[in-house]
Amino acid sequence: MARIIDGKALAAETTGKVAHHARDLSEKGIVPGLAVVLVGEDPASQVYVGAKSKRAKECGFHSVQHDLAADTPENELLELIARLNADPAIHGILVQLPLPEQIDPDRVIQAIAPKKDVDGFHYMNVGMVATGSAGRAFVPCTPAGAMLMIERELGSDLSGKNAVVIGRSNIVGKPMASLLLAANATVTIAHSRTGDLPTLARSADILVAAVGRPEMVRGDWIKPGATVIDVGINRIDAPERGEGKTRLVGDVAYAEAERVAGAITPVPGGVGPMTIAMLMANTLASACRAAGMPAPRL
Ligand SMILES: Nc1nc2c(c(=O)[nH]1)N[C@@H](CN(C=O)c1ccc(C(=O)N[C@@H](CCC(=O)O)C(=O)O)cc1)CN2
Numbered sequence: 001m002a003r004i005i006d007g008k009a010l011a012a013e014t015t016g017k018v019a020h021h022a023r024d025l026s027e028k029g030i031v032p033g034l035a036v037v038l039v040g041e042d043p044a045s046q047v048y049v050g051a052k053s054k055r056a057k058e059c060g061f062h063s064v065q066h067d068l069a070a071d072t073p074e075n076e077l078l079e080l081i082a083r084l085n086a087d088p089a090i091h092g093i094l095v096q097l098p099l100p101e102q103i104d105p106d107r108v109i110q111a112i113a114p115k116k117d118v119d120g121f122h123y124m125n126v127g128m129v130a131t132g133s134a135g136r137a138f139v140p141c142t143p144a145g146a147m148l149m150i151e152r153e154l155g156s157d158l159s160g161k162n163a164v165v166i167g168r169s170n171i172v173g174k175p176m177a178s179l180l181l182a183a184n185a186t187v188t189i190a191h192s193r194t195g196d197l198p199t200l201a202r203s204a205d206i207l208v209a210a211v212g213r214p215e216m217v218r219g220d221w222i223k224p225g226a227t228v229i230d231v232g233i234n235r236i237d238a239p240e241r242g243e244g245k246t247r248l249v250g251d252v253a254y255a256e257a258e259r260v261a262g263a264i265t266p267v268p269g270g271v272g273p274m275t276i277a278m279l280m281a282n283t284l285a286s287a288c289r290a291a292g293m294p295a296p297r298l
Pocket residue numbers: 048094095096097098119141142233248267268269270271272273274275276
């Protein structure tokens with residue numbers, strides 16, 4: 001049976017280290033500040049934003065949350081971002097996605113000052129990660145968390161390892177591939193138009209699934225002993241739990257995969273919790289950089 005890579009435990013450890021460094025910083029008069037912005041009432045987004053604000057307070061950060069109505073015009077959101085860009089008490093700005101349809105997410109993301117873009121979605125940060133300068137950039141939180149899990153499992157030099165990333169999103173698939181490449185893995189990005197995905201997946205020593213399709217990756221797609229990182233969070237019907245009940249599953253058929261893989265992340269409790277932990281790490285790094293200090297290695 002595969003080792004389970006416990007995202008909850010690693011997230012708690014990482015957040016603990018962030019809180020420790022934040023205490024040291026506050027003794028120097030620097031308090032990391034995080035502003036999270038939610039537009040609308042999407043229930044999942046409300047939960048994630050609430051968790052981010054709460055975790056920031058637990059880390060000892062200055063934490064502010066802006067809840068805007070679902071019909072907020074784009075220019076109002078852009079004005080808020082301009083105010084947060086200019087606020088010296090704020091080191092990190094995050095606008096929760098998805099946004100309502102009257103707002104262009106790209107225009108909003110590009111309006112955030114790159115040095116406060118703790119989500120790592122601004123072109124400047126995307127470019128630095130893509131060119132192998134992740135140390136100076138903000139790495140998007142989900143791939144950063146997945147990478148920390150891989151590092152813990154396999155070490156930081158992935159020379160000789162084949163990595164297959166299934167999914168080519170800007171937020172997960174592409175940055176994940178850049179990070180694996182920077183760690184010397186041989187990387188292939190697969191997607192919906194890839195031919196014979198099971199055979200390609202079976203070549204992977206490291207298999208990252210980020211497609212958003214429940215349990216698409218089956219046990220016989222996995223190379224024995226591979227490290228499997230499941231980024232998918234899919235809510236599916238669970239009639240066995242009662243009428244109208246649902247449950248969360250990843251992009252990997254976990255019960256099949258854990259019999260073949262060497263190590264695997266569960267869903268829930270895998271990559272998901274790491275997303276918020278890495279947001280705290282990015283906010284701490286931003287406060288350190290603003291004070292002319294190097295970001296601590298966590
Ligand atoms: N501005 C951003 N928007 C979104 C991001 C992001 O990184 N920045 N990512 C996702 C949502 N997300 C954080 O925002 C997120 C998703 C899931 C989890 C998590 O811990 N999931 C749990 C299960 C939670 C549940 O029961 O539903 C798990 O996997 O164990 C944390 C954060 C989209 N938007």
